[in-house]
Structures are given as C-alpha cells and as structure tokens.
Amino acid sequence: xxxxxxxxxxxxxxxxxxxxxxxxxxxxxxxMTSTGDWASAKxxxxxxxxxxxxxxxxxxMHGLRLCSERQxxxxxxxxxxxxDELPVSGAPRARVKDPNLIPEVAHYLVRNxxxxxxKIAAALGRHSQKDxxxxxxxxxxxxxxxxxxxARYDHERAHTIFQSYVERFGQTFEYGTDASNCAxxxxxxxxxxxAMAGSKPPLTTETxxKIAASQSDxxxxxxxxxxxxxxxx
Numbered sequence: 064x065x066x067x068x069x070x071x072x073x074x075x076x077x078x079x080x081x082x083x084x085x086x087x088x089x090x091x092x093x094x095m096t097s098t099g100d101w102a103s104a105k106x107x108x109x110x111x112x113x114x115x116x117x118x119x120x121x122x123x124m125h126g127l128r129l130c131s132e133r134q135x136x137x138x139x140x141x142x143x144x145x146x147d148e149l150p151v152s153g154a155p156r157a158r159v160k161d162p163n164l165i166p167e168v169a170h171y172l173v174r175n176x177x178x179x180x181x182k183i184a185a186a187l188g189r190h191s192q193k194d195x196x197x198x199x200x201x202x203x204x205x206x207x208x209x210x211x212x213x214a215r216y217d218h219e220r221a222h223t224i225f226q227s228y229v230e231r232f233g234q235t236f237e238y239g240t241d242a243s244n245c246a247x248x249x250x251x252x253x254x255x256x257x258a259m260a261g262s263k264p265p266l267t268t269e270t271x272x273k274i275a276a277s278q279s280d281x282x283x284x285x286x287x288x289x290x291x292x293x294x295x296x
Contacts, residue, residue: 111144217252
C-alpha cells in the first residue's frame with residue numbers, strides 16, 4: 064500500500080499544491096463561457112500536466128460536465144486532453160488488447176442498457192471476445208468512457224425526451240444551467256425516462272433543485288452500473 068502523500072508517477076505537485084490547483088481550476092472552468100476562454104487558458108493546461116493522474120481526470124470530467132450542463136459542445140482542447148488521459152488511467156494493455164473495444168462497448172451499452180454480453184458481442188461482431196467484454200465491467204476506465212458516452216447521448220436526446228415527458232404528464236419543471244437552482248436538461252434525462260417507465264414519480268421543481276446540487280452523481284460509476292450493467296450474462 065502506498066503511503067499517504069506519496070506523489071504518483073508522472074505528477075509534480077505535492078498533495079497540498081495538487082489540492083489547491085484542483086480547486087482553482089474548477090473555479091476557472093466555471094468562468095470559461097466561450098471557445099476563446101478555453102483556448103487561451105494556457106495556465107490551466109500547463110498546470111494540469113503537473114497534477115496527480117486522478118486529479119487531472121477529475122478536472123477534465125468537471126469541464127465536460129459544465130459543457131453538458133450548458134448544452135454546449137465540448138471544445139477541441141478538452142476532448143483531446145480527455146482522449147489523451149483515458150489510456151493513461153485505463154486498463155493495462157494485457158487486460159484489454161483491443162483499444163477500440165472500450166468505446167465500442169460503452170457506445171452500444173449506453174444506447175442499449177442492460178443488454179447481455181452475448182447480444183453485445185453479436186451486435187458488435189465481437190463473438191470471440193465475450194469474456195473480454197465481460198471483464199470490461201470491472202474496469203474503471205470502461206465506466207469513465209460510459210460517463211462520456213452517456214453525457215453526449217443524453218445531450219443529443221434531451222429535448223426529444225422532454226417533449227415525450229410533457230406529452231405524457233402534461234407538466235413541466237424549471238431547468239437551466241445554474242447549478243444552485245436548476246439542473247441541466249440533459250442531466251434529467253434518466254429521471255424523465257424512469258418517470259415515464261413508472262419506476263419514479265414525475266419530477267417537480269423542488270426535486271430538480273435537489274438533483275442540481277449533485278448533477279455529477281448521474282454519471283458516477285455506481286449510477287451507471289445500476290442503469291446500464293447487464294443483469295444476467
């Protein structure tokens with residue numbers, strides 16, 4: 064077991080500097096509202112390289128969540144950095160030899176929740192990799208990819224789901240980008256689907272405000288496992 068305070072390989076910041084940089088970066092990301100802001104934030108991207116690997120990923124995922132909440136496409140620099148970071152934090156090459164398998168399975172599972180491994184393998188033409196696909200569900204890197212894929216997919220279908228929700232219940236609720244009061248519409252997609260399926264009651268403005276206080280929970284590994292992972296193999 065590593066001693067507390069040990070600096071991971073590839074990092075330069077100590078514990079306190081790492082913590083301070085993460086807090087400062089999150090504040091800075093909240094203030095970045097235009098494409099120009101993202102491109103010019105050289106202090107952020109330079110400092111990011113000095114952080115602990117897990118801190119880098121948290122900062123990048125926070126930036127992605129902000130884009131989702133604002134219903135804006137993520138800037139190229141953010142996408143590029145996330146793509147660079149995931150292989151570093153992902154499964155060892157010996158465990159997942161096919162680099163395309165994680166994004167392919169995540170993309171399919173997000174759109175076909177709880178699908179069996181057999182059906183996933185058949186749909187992707189990966190019949191010989193059923194055991195490998197099954198092992199993906201134990202890999203943190205896979206669920207990080209699912210978080211990215213689900214954020215994109217919910218953003219794409221948010222207004223269509225909302226329209227169906229209103230047609231079903233005949234009522235709306237407040238939503239927006241102010242995390243202190245409202246939740247982004249895309250982060251409410253899973254709740255609207257549950258309500259239409261009958262497993263949860265219709266949303267109210269009060270419920271939405273509670274969700275807004277912890278919007279990132281919907282993309283957590285625990286929530287994604289519950290919503291997506293096959294019930295039976």
